[in-house]
Amino acid sequence: MTRAIASLLGAGFLRPGPGTWGSIAAVVPGAALLALAGPLTVAAGAVLLTALGWWATTRELARTTDADPQWIVIDEAAGMWVALAGLPAFGWAGVLAACVLFRLFDIAKPGPVGWADRQGGATGVMLDDLLAGALAALVLVALAFVLPTEWFP
Incomplete structure (x- = not known):
């Protein structure tokens, strides 16, 4: 059961880019x-997902020696x-922006994101x-404060 949860019902086993697949599986x-x-x-x-x-x-x-298995998504x-x-309301432009920004910060790992990634165990993951x-x-x-409301309703 923990494997199914950690992989988001198998999304983490999709290739290429299991992290991107995990993000996509979470968007809908x-x-x-x-x-x-x-x-x-x-x-x-x-909070519940966390x-x-x-x-x-x-x-x-x-169960593994891998510090951060790619299939855990x-x-x-x-x-x-x-x-x-962080979005004030639903809008596809905002959802797309959330997805792109999240993946950008997750891949680039600026500042505190990179520090957190270097921590061990479930904390680092x-x-x-x-x-x-x-x-x-x-x-x-x-x-949301600077763009027109049609972008971020």
């Missing part, structure tokens, strides 16, 4: 929550939902994506 349910219930619900979902991911990742890391889902929680999502959310909040 995250965007639906945003559209139906708003950013606070998405943020609460991110707790579940930390639990599953801890158990899966105990629950961390991408949690980070993506943190990014989506989960925290870098949560921080990448938080940075993306901050950029989205800033963009």
